[in-house]
Amino acid sequence: MEKTKTPPSLLNMNRINFLSVLNHLDDGVMIADIQGVIQFYNQSQSQIDGILPENAIGLKVTDIYELNNRTSMIMQCAHYQQAIKNRIFFYKTVSGKIANTITSVYPLFDDDTITGVICFVKDYKQLRRSMPVTNASECRFTLGNGTQYTFDDLIGSSLISSGSRKPPRKRPYPLPPS
DSSP states (O other): OOOOOOOOOSOOGGGOOHHHHHHTOSSEEEEEETTOBEEEEOHHHHHHHTOOHHHHTTSBHHHHBSOOTTTOHHHHHHHHTOOEEEEEEEEEBTTSOEEEEEEEEEEEEETTEEEEEEEEEEEHHHHHHHSOOOOGGGOOEEOSSSOEEOHHHHHTHHHHHTTOSOOOOOOSSOOOOO
């Protein structure tokens, strides 16, 4: 394949302020060093946790979350030097706020030496609110062979309406009082 000549790019990757971009993302973003000390904490993460960035930066993740080195994904990523992708993660902040998130954590390297981690956090409640609502009758299931079924196909609506279903048996023992 022959490479075509293109004009020089005006995009200088060394001059881009990536922290500004990260601060404007809808996802929460944290950057911590390998000891777990938070170096960057964006506004979206602040909303998810209910903690102001200035109150989080400079603290260890285990100081603001009810986590330890074994349960913190940031500390696990730093220890094993491997990414953790799209994990459902429930956690509690020291102020008592509980978060239900989908979290990914990636190691940051300077040459071959790990220097920190970056963590991306999606608030599950916000994600659910942003998903389009579909009509249940439009949802179709497939077996992978092109055949599709509706919920009525799977349950058999005619079974109930035709009266072919047996009435429920009487319990041989009474239910406990409520």
